[in-house]
Amino acid sequence: MAVETEFVYCTCQPGAEPALKGEVAARVPEWKFAFSRPGFVTFKLPAPVxxxxxxxxxxxxxxxxxxxxxxxxxxxxxxxxxxxxxxEHGAARQLAETGPLALHVWARDTDLPGENNVEPGPNAETFAAVAALREAAPAGALVDRSNEDEKKTASKVAFDVAMVEPNQWWIGAHALRSRVDRWPGGVPRLEAPQHAVSRAYLKMQEGLRWSGIPAxxxxxxxxLGCAPGGASQALLDVGMRVVGVDPAEVDPVVLAHPDFEHLNARASEIGxxxxxxxxxxxxxxxxxxxxxxxxxxxxxxxxSMHVRGLLLTLKLLSLNLAKxxxxxxxxxxxxxWGYTDVRTRQLAHNRREYCLAALRTRGQRRVKRSGVVKKGR
Ligand SMILES: C[S@@+](CC[C@H](N)C(=O)[O-])C[C@H]1O[C@@H](n2cnc3c(N)ncnc32)[C@H](O)[C@@H]1O
Known part of the structure; x- marks a missing residue:
């Protein structure tokens, strides 16, 4: 029998808890706030599920x-x-019986992304936790990533372990329905290449993956606002052409790219x-x-413009803007403006800002299933 609970967890950027609680209160008022640490919040549901x-x-x-x-x-x-x-926990034992499950382990971010050179995602502590959890797991509980046959078995549910404190781990589970559901803690595994001139490179990579923009x-x-040029580089590196608009200087590495053009102007000034x-x-x-x-x-x-979609970073200059x-x-x-598919998400690599993705229709979204990229679902 499937194991049930009355509690739901959400992970977020540290400091975004008030925005998250406000959003839950507005959109799912039946979820009642239960527990909060920076980056990890739980709510009580009206009934077990x-x-x-x-x-x-x-x-x-x-x-x-x-x-x-x-x-x-x-x-x-x-x-x-x-x-x-x-x-040894009763819920984990019951969940294990429904395996093999994907294993998602993450630690709360200690800081804003990019602060003190820390980016969200796996680290030495989470790798050690994964190894220990795999070592101690009951037979058949987890998908065995080292076994070729098991790799092909797509699990439908992830067993979540959130390292809320180094010595306090929380047990969770979620269904794997979308590509974002497959990112442990909601953080895609990304690494900026050596040549990236700013961390906006990561932001753009994550924005492209999350949004499914079919470019x-x-x-x-x-x-708009391209300097010094990390985000443009992420686009150029996947074969796009970019016109960057910014009154500030663009890094010479980006300027030298044959598919990049800089318009040295404000967004309101370009023709x-x-x-x-x-x-x-x-x-x-x-x-x-x-x-x-x-x-x-x-x-x-x-x-005279025919823009198929948008990927915008919107700055949270005040708490009011997160309401x-x-x-x-x-x-x-x-x-x-004619974009019917509009979604917003504070990306893991966003700082005090969030990302808005817009497409003319939902059917435009790039859907990746079984490694095959399908267009125009
Ligand atoms: C966060 S930075 C952009 C980082 C950039 N996307 C990257 O990948 O490196 C914000 C930029 O907005 C630019 N900016 C500010 N006002 C602007 C305006 N009115 N039009 C265009 N760019 C503007 C600034 O000069 C600054 O370079």
Whole structure:
């Protein structure tokens, strides 16, 4: 029988808990706040539910969410001791019987992404925890990544272990329905290459993966607020062409790329005739979202422009800008330009900002199943 619980967990950027709680209160008021640490929040559901029946909410400020089955705690942060306690827990034992499960292990971020050179994602502690959990797992509980046959078995549920404190691990589970559900803790595994001139490279890579924007090699992008050029590089590295708009200096490495052109101007100053071939617009302007949206609107609503989609970074310059009603107004404004598929997410590599992806229709989304990229689902 599927194991049930009344609790749900959400992971988020440290400091985004108030925004997440506000969003839950507005969108799923039946979830009652239960527990919070920076980057990890739990809520009580109106009734118990099992992992495969739980419909996750796609929340702007939750990197991932799932069912929460409680926690184990040891005197020290010894991974072997904690892993043993995990597998002794009644809920973990019951979940193990429904295996093989994917194993998702992550630690709360200690800082804002990019602060002190720390980026979200796996680290030495999480690798040690994974090894200990695998070592102590009951037979058949987890998908065996080393076994070729097992690799082909796509598990439908992830067994989650959130390292909320080094010596306090929380047990969870969530259904694997979308590509984002397959990222432990909601963080895709990315690494900026040596030549990346800014960490916006990671932001762009994550934005492309999350949004499923169906851009093709040779497509032409406008980037508003492109300097020094990391995000443009991420586009250029996958074969896109980019016109970068920014009054600030672009790194010479990016300027030298044959498929990059710099317009040394503010977003409001460029002529539409300079960019009419653009299929996609991305923006990362360090100003209020209204300003970014004004700049984008001027382009997408021009009769000679045919922009298929948008990937915008919107800055949370104040707490007010994270309020659900303010984000809803932003989404409504983008929809009014003819984009019916508009989604928002605070990406793991976002700082005090979030990402908005917009496509003309949902059918445009690039859906990846069994390694095959399908277009126009
Ligand atoms: C966060 S940085 C962009 C980082 C960049 N996307 C990258 O990949 O390296 C914000 C940029 O917005 C630019 N900016 C500010 N106001 C602008 C405007 N009105 N039009 C275009 N760019 C603007 C700044 O000069 C700055 O380079």
């Amino acid at each position: 099992s992992a495969n029946r739980f419909e996750p909410m796609r929340l702007t400020f939750a990197r991932t969410s799932g069912l929460s089955f409680g926690r184990v705690e040891a005197e020290s942060a010894d991974p072997a001791a904690l892993a043993k306690l995990i597998w 093709q090699k040779g497509d032409y992008w406008i980037e 539409v005739d300079e960019v009419t071939d653009a299929a996609w617009i991305t923006a990362d302007i360090n100003c209020a979202p209204q300003y970014t949206l004004d700049g984008v609107e001027r382009l997408v609503t021009h009769p 659900p009603e303010v984000i809803a107004e932003t989404i409504a404004r983008v929809r009014s």
